Amino acid sequence: MAFVKDLAESKSLLQQQNFLHLEDVLSDEFIEVLEQYGREIADDRLDEIDEWRISGKKRxxxxxxxxQDFLDAFCENIGGITGHSGSDITIGERHIKVYHEDAEDFPAPHMDRQAAEFTIGFPIHIADDSRVCFFPHLSRKENTGEKASFAKVPEGTNxxxxxEDDRIVKMKGKIGDMFIFHGSTIYHERIKPTGSAILYIKINAANRDPLGEHASLLKSLESKQAASAA
Ligand SMILES: [Fe+2]
Structure with a gap:
């Protein structure tokens, strides 16, 4: 099982706030999977997604x-908190981001691509001073683009x-926790990210799979199942 709590209990709170930090909601199995990824990344045993290798700021x-059972349980519980049926959920993105030393400390906030109706962050490791920040006071107009969209910040802004604006909500989190928010309709950003590693799962119920990562996930689970049956 993916979670130790029924996330549907937090559905109305998520609807009110539009972003939520849930503590200690992951199962031991899920935590073990995240830790295993953390170790493999630290030991350089995993291949990076090619298009990102060049940017340098994050891997x-x-x-x-x-x-498949884990995915089904995951989607059912995420369906409960998002108001979707588990079978309607498309995993539009499933990336672990690892931030390098040259990642900006205070980047301009952004909205995720449209396929991120909900963005869910699962911390693997959070650097001491790093925080995920939400901007409920900025525009909530959906980013309908295929790429992230950054807020316009006047040139020369410190x-x-x-x-330091009090209206910005900042959260830390740790392994075992999750963040969930409307990725394509609320501005957000991570500050002082260097050294942090987070799994981001971005979901929607509109069949949006711009990177083909839902399709490739189903394929990889199918071949896993075939291999274990053989
Ligand atoms: Fe984002």
Missing amino acids: QFLFDFPS MEQYY
């Missing part, structure tokens, strides 16, 4: 769900001061 790795 991204594709996350595979351990089994970005460290920019983040």
Whole structure:
């Protein structure tokens, strides 16, 4: 099982706040899977997603769900908190991001691509000073684009001061926790990210799979199942 709590209990709170930090909700199995990824990344045993290798600021790795049963339980529980049926959920993105030393400390906030109706962050490791920040006071107009969209910040703005605004909600989190928010309709960003590693699962119920990562997930689970049956 993926979670130790029925996430549906937090559905109305998520509807009210639009972002939520849930503590200690992951099963031991899920935590073990995340820790295993953390070790493999640290030991350089995993292949990065090619398109991101060039950027240098962060490394991204594709996350595979351990089994079809795990994925089904995951989708059912995430369906409960998002108001969707588990079988309607498309996993539009499943990336582990690892932030390098040259990642910006205070980047401009962004909205995720449209396929991220909900973005769910699962910390693997969070650097001491790192925080995920939400901007409920900025525009909530959906990003309908195929790429992330950044807020316009006037040139010359001191970005460290920019983040001192009391209206910005900052959260830390740890392994075992999850963040869930409307990725394509609320501005958010991670500050002082260097050294952090987070699994991001972005879901929707509109069949949006722009990177083909839902399709490739189902294929990889099928071949896992075939291999274990053989
Ligand atoms: Fe994002």
